[in-house]
Amino acid sequence: MTALKSISIADASRQEWDILVIGAGPAGTVAAHQAARSGLKTLLVEKKVFPRYKVCGGCLNQRAVNALQEAGLAAALDELDAVHLDQFEMRYQGRALKIPLPGGMAVSRSALDLQLVRMAQQSGVSFLAETKALVCNEAISGFTRKIDLYQQGALCGVARARAVLAADGLGHPSLKQCGEFESKISHDSRIGAGVILPGDQISDYPAGTIHMAIHRHGYVGLARVEANQLNVASAIDREFIKHQQSPNAAVISIMEESGFSVPPVMRSMNLKGTIPLTRKTVRPASHRLLLVGDAAGYLEPFTGEGMSNAISEGVAAVRIASNGLQDWDQSLEQQWLHTHQTLTEGRSHWCRYLSQLLRSPTAINVGLRLFRWFPNMARPIVASLNH
Ligand SMILES: Cc1cc2nc3c(=O)[nH]c(=O)nc-3n(C[C@H](O)[C@H](O)[C@H](O)COP(=O)(O)OP(=O)(O)OC[C@H]3O[C@@H](n4cnc5c(N)ncnc54)[C@H](O)[C@@H]3O)c2cc1C
Numbered sequence: 001m002t003a004l005k006s007i008s009i010a011d012a013s014r015q016e017w018d019i020l021v022i023g024a025g026p027a028g029t030v031a032a033h034q035a036a037r038s039g040l041k042t043l044l045v046e047k048k049v050f051p052r053y054k055v056c057g058g059c060l061n062q063r064a065v066n067a068l069q070e071a072g073l074a075a076a077l078d079e080l081d082a083v084h085l086d087q088f089e090m091r092y093q094g095r096a097l098k099i100p101l102p103g104g105m106a107v108s109r110s111a112l113d114l115q116l117v118r119m120a121q122q123s124g125v126s127f128l129a130e131t132k133a134l135v136c137n138e139a140i141s142g143f144t145r146k147i148d149l150y151q152q153g154a155l156c157g158v159a160r161a162r163a164v165l166a167a168d169g170l171g172h173p174s175l176k177q178c179g180e181f182e183s184k185i186s187h188d189s190r191i192g193a194g195v196i197l198p199g200d201q202i203s204d205y206p207a208g209t210i211h212m213a214i215h216r217h218g219y220v221g222l223a224r225v226e227a228n229q230l231n232v233a234s235a236i237d238r239e240f241i242k243h244q245q246s247p248n249a250a251v252i253s254i255m256e257e258s259g260f261s262v263p264p265v266m267r268s269m270n271l272k273g274t275i276p277l278t279r280k281t282v283r284p285a286s287h288r289l290l291l292v293g294d295a296a297g298y299l300e301p302f303t304g305e306g307m308s309n310a311i312s313e314g315v316a317a318v319r320i321a322s323n324g325l326q327d328w329d330q331s332l333e334q335q336w337l338h339t340h341q342t343l344t345e346g347r348s349h350w351c352r353y354l355s356q357l358l359r360s361p362t363a364i365n366v367g368l369r370l371f372r373w374f375p376n377m378a379r380p381i382v383a384s385l386n387h
Pocket of ligand 1 (some may be wrong): 022023024025026027028045046047048054055056057058059060061064131132133134165168169170173174192193194233234235274277292293294295304305306307308310
């Protein structure tokens, strides 16, 4: 696999960009690709070394697959040997429920995000790798925004752009110099933890199914991705992790109690964690700056909405920002608030209900019984999450 080509920090600082995108997750890569395809001079800045691991279930629902298709990026999934999903199996206290899925694909985030960066570069995006971007806190006026560029902890350059899209994920770390982007973190927000395991050491967990172990203190999702690897991702109450004394012990306890087998390799797995997940940025827009994807806010990942929201927001943010490159008008910020509300918050009512229901043992038991007796009841929920 050839390494990604990066422009130099000197080159990135010398020019004025139409759009500067911070973060090469699905929101950032799709936005950068879209901007370059519209003829805009686009810089994508990423702090990590790619390919990089990201805690995620790796499951794109049907809406995410459609959104990639509409953005002209569906080839990414074919080239990566992504696995088709057709079933969701959840287990709670030894009882199982299987629900057919209308479509969807599973792929590791390291492979997907790397491929999306490559495709963005092919469409004309300049990629600045291994560089941390920090948006400067300057007066709310002017034709550009300035972004400090750090490599190995040292300030090495300053880039200027007519519009900045902060697609830097949970907690929007690129905005820490700007005081105005307050986040509200839910009091019962869970911690994410995940890992990718080599498939040859695990015989259970067939490809094509999302296996979900449910527990009142969290859940663990397992899905086969490319090369038969097993992607493990969980969201767990902070108190439960403390009580179990480690994220590994918490994951294993959830799987055992739900009735899933625990392959021996999982007992010594090296889980990576996240900051608390459920949060919302009070106002995800400012002068020549829009917050996109998880940077704008995040609900629990149970229903696989994360990447589909990130992709749809990436496309929509470019449409709005490109209208303000000459004259930025505050009405564009209002437009973004409305669009973000419609694309993400307005769609998340099922995620909200489900994540609350799954915290109550009685509700889980009643739900499991209802869905087993009346399997058609699950269809409208699954459909609304996938379209
Ligand atoms: C446990 C768990 C399971 C999940 N399962 C699923 C699932 O199955 N399906 C699904 O659709 N969603 C799932 N999600 C949600 C999904 O992972 C996110 O919604 C999605 O990654 C959001 O994409 P993004 O582009 O907004 O941010 P991210 O993917 O987080 O990308 C942000 C990027 O910005 C970079 N960055 C950060 N700060 C800077 C900086 N200062 N300068 C430069 N670069 C920076 C980061 O390195 C990163 O590459 C899950 C999440 C969790 C925690």
